[in-house]
Amino acid sequence: xxxxxxxxxxxxxxxxxxxxxxxxxxxRPGDPQPDRVGELIDEAxxxxxxxxxxxxxxxxxxxxxxxxQYGGRGATPMQEVIWNQEESNFRTPSNPFMIGHGMCGPTxxxxxxxxxQQQWLxxxxxxxxxxxxxxxxxxxxxxxxxxRTTAVRDGDAWVVNGQKIWTTGAQFCDWxxxxxxxxxxxxxxxxxxxFVVDMRSPGIEIRPITQINGGQGFNEVFFNDVxxxxxxxxxxxxxxxxxxxxxxxxxRASVGALARGAELDELMDLAAKLELAGGRAIDDRAVxxxxxxxxxxxxxxxxxxxxxxxxxxxxxxxxxxxxxLKLVGVRLLQEISGFGMELLGTAGITSDExxxxxxxxxxxxxxALPGLRIAGGTDEVLRNIIAERILQLPAEARVDKxxxxxxxxxxxxxx
Amino acid sequence: MNFDFSDDQKHLxxxxxxxxxxxxxxxxxxxxxxxKQLYSRELWSGAAELGWLGAVIPDQYGGAGFGYLELxxxxxxxxxxxxxxxxxxxxxxxxxxxxLAGSPEQKERYLPRLAAGEIIGTAAFTEQPGRSPSxxxxxxxxxxxxxxxxLPVPDGTAADFVVLTAASAQGLSLVIADLDTAGVEASSLLxxxxxxxxxxxxxxxxxxxxxxxxxxxxxxxECILDRAAVLTAFExxxxxxxxxxxxxxxxxxxYAFGRPxxxxxxxxxxxxxxxxxxxxxxxxxxYGAWALSSDPSQLGVAACVARIAASEAFTSTSEEMIQxxxxxxxxxxxxCHLFYRRAKxxxxxxxxxxxxxxxxxxxxxxxx
Numbered sequence: 001x002x003x004x005x006x007x008x009x010x011x012x013x014x015x016x017x018x019x020x021x022x023x024x025x026x027x028r029p030g031d032p033q034p035d036r037v038g039e040l041i042d043e044a045x046x047x048x049x050x051x052x053x054x055x056x057x058x059x060x061x062x063x064x065x066x067x068x069q070y071g072g073r074g075a076t077p078m079q080e081v082i083w084n085q086e087e088s089n090f091r092t093p094s095n096p097f098m099i100g101h102g103m104c105g106p107t108x109x110x111x112x113x114x115x116x117q118q119q120w121l122x123x124x125x126x127x128x129x130x131x132x133x134x135x136x137x138x139x140x141x142x143x144x145x146x147x148r149t150t151a152v153r154d155g156d157a158w159v160v161n162g163q164k165i166w167t168t169g170a171q172f173c174d175w176x177x178x179x180x181x182x183x184x185x186x187x188x189x190x191x192x193x194x195f196v197v198d199m200r201s202p203g204i205e206i207r208p209i210t211q212i213n214g215g216q217g218f219n220e221v222f223f224n225d226v227x228x229x230x231x232x233x234x235x236x237x238x239x240x241x242x243x244x245x246x247x248x249x250x251x252r253a254s255v256g257a258l259a260r261g262a263e264l265d266e267l268m269d270l271a272a273k274l275e276l277a278g279g280r281a282i283d284d285r286a287v288x289x290x291x292x293x294x295x296x297x298x299x300x301x302x303x304x305x306x307x308x309x310x311x312x313x314x315x316x317x318x319x320x321x322x323x324x325l326k327l328v329g330v331r332l333l334q335e336i337s338g339f340g341m342e343l344l345g346t347a348g349i350t351s352d353e354x355x356x357x358x359x360x361x362x363x364x365x366x367x368a369l370p371g372l373r374i375a376g377g378t379d380e381v382l383r384n385i386i387a388e389r390i391l392q393l394p395a396e397a398r399v400d401k402x403x404x405x406x407x408x409x410x411x412x413x414x415x
Numbered sequence: 416m417n418f419d420f421s422d423d424q425k426h427l428x429x430x431x432x433x434x435x436x437x438x439x440x441x442x443x444x445x446x447x448x449x450x451k452q453l454y455s456r457e458l459w460s461g462a463a464e465l466g467w468l469g470a471v472i473p474d475q476y477g478g479a480g481f482g483y484l485e486l487x488x489x490x491x492x493x494x495x496x497x498x499x500x501x502x503x504x505x506x507x508x509x510x511x512x513x514x515l516a517g518s519p520e521q522k523e524r525y526l527p528r529l530a531a532g533e534i535i536g537t538a539a540f541t542e543q544p545g546r547s548p549s550x551x552x553x554x555x556x557x558x559x560x561x562x563x564x565x566l567p568v569p570d571g572t573a574a575d576f577v578v579l580t581a582a583s584a585q586g587l588s589l590v591i592a593d594l595d596t597a598g599v600e601a602s603s604l605l606x607x608x609x610x611x612x613x614x615x616x617x618x619x620x621x622x623x624x625x626x627x628x629x630x631x632x633x634x635x636x637e638c639i640l641d642r643a644a645v646l647t648a649f650e651x652x653x654x655x656x657x658x659x660x661x662x663x664x665x666x667x668x669x670y671a672f673g674r675p676x677x678x679x680x681x682x683x684x685x686x687x688x689x690x691x692x693x694x695x696x697x698x699x700x701x702y703g704a705w706a707l708s709s710d711p712s713q714l715g716v717a718a719c720v721a722r723i724a725a726s727e728a729f730t731s732t733s734e735e736m737i738q739x740x741x742x743x744x745x746x747x748x749x750x751c752h753l754f755y756r757r758a759k760x761x762x763x764x765x766x767x768x769x770x771x772x773x774x775x776x777x778x779x780x781x782x783x
Binding site: 296297314388397 | 416417418419420421424484663666667674675677678679680682683684686687688690691694695696697698699701702704705706708709710719720723724727769771772773775776779780783
C-alpha cells in the first residue's frame with residue numbers, strides 16, 4: 001500500500017505537468033466557472049474544445065490509455081489518474097467528448113471489427129468527430145431493454161424508425177451509437193441490435209428539450225426511415241443488449257467522475273467567511289458536524305475510486321463498482337449544494353451574484369443535480385446493479401420474462 | 416500508487432481468519448458475554464503464539480517487528496471475529512503509549528511481556544460522562560504518587576498495568592501504574608457489551624511514574640488516540656463486513672410471500688446502501704493505515720476520516736442487521752445483538768463520532 005507516486009509515476013507526473021505548463025494556463029481562484037451541466041455549448045466553445053483536443057492528440061496526450069494504433073499511448077490506469085489529476089489544475093475548455101471518449105470509444109474497442117475501429121476511433125480520439133448516445137426512449141428509461149425504435153433489414157442496410165430521448169449534444173455530433181429492436185417477436189433483450197449512425201443521415205430530426213434549470217443540453221431525436229449500412233452494425237444481430245452493457249458500465253464511471261470535489265472546498269471557504277448569529281459559520285457546532293459528514297463521505301468516494309483504480313491496474317476488469325461512485329457521489333453533491341443554499345440563510349433564495357457570493361453557484365448545481373441522479377442509471381437502478389451483480393442477490397420477480405416483446409404490457413389494461 | 420494490501424499481508428489476513436474461524440469466535444464471544452469472564456484465555460494465548468500481540472513491537476523487545484499495515488490487517492480480523500480479548504487495550508493503547516514515549520527502561524520492563532501475552536496493559540483517559548478525555552482531569556500525579564479515579568477503563572479488571580492521564584504541576588501528564596500495587600482498586604462496571612468488560616480504577620496514593628515528559632500528556636494522548644482510532648476503525652470495518660455477510664446470507668435463505676426476502680427491492684436496496692457505506696469505510700481505513708505506517712503528517716486527518724466512516728458503517732450495519740432478520744434478530748439466541756452491542760461500544764470508545772468530527776474540522780482548518 002502506497003498512496004504516493006512510485007519513482008516511475010513521479011517521473012510521468014513531471015512530464016505531464018511540463019507539457020500542461022507549456023500548453024495551458026493554471027487555474028486561479030476566481031476563474032470563471034466551467035459550463036453548466038446539461039447546457040448546450042455554442043459553436044465557438046465547440047471549436048475551442050476541438051482545438052484543445054487536437055493539440056493533446058498531436059502531442060500524444062489524448063485518451064492516453066487507448067492503444068497507440070488509435071492515437072493513444074497504451075498508458076496504465078494509474079497514469080490516467082495522474083493525467084486527470086494534473087489536467088484538472090489547468091484551465092481547459094469544456095469537454096463535449098465525454099460521451100465519445102468515455103462510452104462510445106470503449107464500446108467500439110470491445111465489440112467493433114478491426115475495420116470499424118480504424119474507421120472511427122482515431123477521429124474520435126483527436127476530437128475531429130464528436131459522438132452521442134441514442135439509448136433512452138420516452139417509454140424506455142430505467143427499463144432500457146423495453147425500447148421500441150425498430151430496425152428492419154433492407155438489403156445491405158437497415159431502416160430505422162422511432163424516437164430517442166436525452167441525447168446530449170445531438171445538434172453538433174457527427175456520429176451516434178444506437179440500440180434498436182430488430183425482432184419484436186423475440187423476448188425483450190434478445191430482439192436488440194446495436195448500430196453506429198451518421199447523425200447527418202436523411203430522416204433524422206433533432207428537437208431540444210428544456211430542462212428544469214433552463215438549459216437545453218439534451219434532445220429528442222426522431223428517426224424517420226433512416227438508412228444505416230449493415231457495415232455500421234456493432235456486434236451480431238441480436239447481440240445489442242450485451243454491447244449496450246459495455247456502454248452503460250462505462251457511462252456510470254464517466255458520470256461518477258464528473259464529481260470532482262471542488263464543491264467541498266467552496267463550502268469550507270463559505271463557512272469560514274460567513275457570519276451567523278453566534279459568530280462564524282465554521283465555529284457553529286451543527287455546521288461543523290455537517291461539514292465533517294460531507295468531508296468523510298467525499299473522502300470515501302474519492303478513495304474508493306482510487307482503490308478501484310488499483311484493482312484495474314492489477315489487471316481486474318472495470319465492473320459494477322463504478323455504480324457506487326455515481327450513486328453516492330452525485331447524491332452527496334446534491335446534498336452539499338442544498339446545504340450551501342441553506343447556509344446562506346434567506347439570502348440563499350436569491351441568485352444575484354452581487355448580493356450573495358457563491359449563491360448562484362449553489363442554486364445552479366442544486367438545479368443540475370437531479371438530472372445527474374437520473375442520467376446513466378437512476379439511484380434505484382444502480383442499487384439493483386449493486387445488489388444483483390456485486391452482492392449476487394436474486395433478480396426482482398418479472399412479468400416480461402420469456403414473453404415475446406410485442407406481448408409485454410405497456411400500460412394499464414383498457415376498461 | 417497502490418491502494419491495496421500486499422500479497423504477504425493478505426496471506427497474514429487469511430491465516431488470522433482461519434485461526435479465528437477454527438476457534439468458532441462468535442460462540443466464544445457469546446460464552447464470555449454470558450459467563451461474564453474477563454476475556455477468552457484460549458483466544459488470547461493463541462493470539463500471543465501467532466505473534467499478534469507484539470505485531471509492531473521491535474524484535475529487540477521480543478516483538479514480531481511487523482508494521483502497522485500488518486497490525487491493521489489483524490485488527491480487521493479481530494473485529495470480524497468479535498474476538499472477546501483485550502487486544503485493543505493492550506496492543507493499540509498500552510503498547511503504543513510505551514512505543515511512543517516510554518523510557519528504554521520502561522520498554523524493557525513491559526514490552527517483552529506484552530509481546531508474549533504474559534501481561535495485559537490498558538489506557539485510562541476518561542473520568543466523567545460527556546466530557547472529552549482532556550477536559551478537567553481530576554486525577555492528580557505528584558511526587559510519584561497518584562490520586563483519583565478513572566472510568567470506564569476497558570479491560571481494567573483484567574489488566575496488569577495502566578497508562579493514564581493525570582494533572583500534575585506542569586499540566587496534563589501521561590503516567591503509568593501497575594495495578595497490583597497498594598492503593599489501586601479495580602472494580603467491574605455493569606456494561607452494555609459484557610464481551611468487552613469495563614472497570615473503574617481508583618488510585619489512593621498509588622505508586623506511579625511518568626511516561627514521557629511532564630506536561631506532555633495532552634499531546635501524547637492525542638497521538639495515541641489517533642493511532643488507536645485507525646486500528647479500531649479496522650476492527651469496526653471487519654465487524655461490519657461480517658455482520659453484512661451474515662445478514663445477506665439470512666436474507667437469501669429466508670422466504671416470505673413465496674420468494675427469498677433478498678429478492679425484494681426494499682431489502683436489496685438497503686443491502687446495496689450498506690455495502691456502499693462499508694466499501695467507503697474500507698477505503699478510508701486503508702488511507703488511515705497508510706498514513707499510520709508511512710506519513711505521520713496525514714495521520715491527523717486520516718484517523719478522523721477512518722474513525723468516523725467505520726463507526727457509522729458498523730453502527731448502521733448492526734442496526735439494519737436486526738431489522739432485516741426480523742423477529743428472530745431480536746432474540747438472545749441469534750448473534751445479531753453481539754454485533755449491535757459491539758458496534759455501539761466501539762463507536763463511543765476513544766471518543767464518539769461527534770468529537771472526531773469536530774477534531775476533523777479543527778485539523779483541516781489548521782492545515783488551511
